[in-house]
Amino acid sequence: xxxxxxxxxxxxxxxxxxxxxxxxxxxxxxxxxxxxxxxxxxxxxxxxxxxxxxxxxxxxxxxxxxxxxxxxxxxxxxxxxxxxxxxxxxxxxxxxxxxxxxxxxxxxxxxxxxxxxxxxxxxxxxxx
Numbered sequence: 001x002x003x004x005x006x007x008x009x010x011x012x013x014x015x016x017x018x019x020x021x022x023x024x025x026x027x028x029x030x031x032x033x034x035x036x037x038x039x040x041x042x043x044x045x046x047x048x049x050x051x052x053x054x055x056x057x058x059x060x061x062x063x064x065x066x067x068x069x070x071x072x073x074x075x076x077x078x079x080x081x082x083x084x085x086x087x088x089x090x091x092x093x094x095x096x097x098x099x100x101x102x103x104x105x106x107x108x109x110x111x112x113x114x115x116x117x118x119x120x121x122x123x124x125x126x127x128x
Contacts, residue, residue: 012115019108023101030097034090041086045079 052068052075059065 022104026097026100030093033093037086037089
């Protein structure tokens with residue numbers, strides 16, 4: 001009896017740790033993709049901003065500053081659009097990760113149900 005209990009406990013623990021490892025792996029992959037997207041967006045924004053600052057430093061007269069005013073507003077709009085696009089991609093990655101984790105939970109729930117139903121079905125068959 002003790003051996004059977006130990007075997008079931010060991011199987012449950014192994015299943016739990018495997019599931020935890022898979023969930024951790026899925027979460028880290030999603031986090032890695034999000035960080036990569038945000039880093040690329042930050043690099044692009046830094047590059048564009050540095051170019052703009054260089055142009056500002058090179059402006060020598062009022063006409064040059066007027067042109068920079070238009071370019072600055074355009075730059076702000078582009079940065080906002082880029083931020084929205086990155087946010088949408090992050091949301092999509094987060095949603096896919098959540099769906100994968102949900103599928104993992106469903107698999108675990110089904111495996112637990114099967115593990116509980118198997119001994120009961122075996123006892124019913126033995127009783128007949």
